[in-house]
Amino acid sequence: MYIHIGEDHNIRAKDIITILDKESANQSELVEEFLTRHKEKVMNLSKNPYKSVIITYDKVYLSPIASGTLKKRSSHLNIQEFL
Known part of the structure; x- marks a missing residue:
């Protein structure tokens, strides 16, 4: 599953x-x-001050979306999707 993290990035x-x-x-x-x-490796996706930092294996994203919102989006995931 993909998560939208801001500015047309999933x-x-x-x-x-x-x-x-x-x-x-x-x-x-x-x-x-x-x-x-x-x-x-830092990619700023926010035109305004960023609200969250997302660390992946390849990049670090500064997102305009709050961490709580991103958590809610990811909570709908099935555990099998992480395997």
């Missing part, structure tokens, strides 16, 4: 490692360091 649910809200990402030194080290 990613496979099983490729998602984590979804972080902006506040958690900004308050964590580890996340800040991770984003700095992987800045060539």
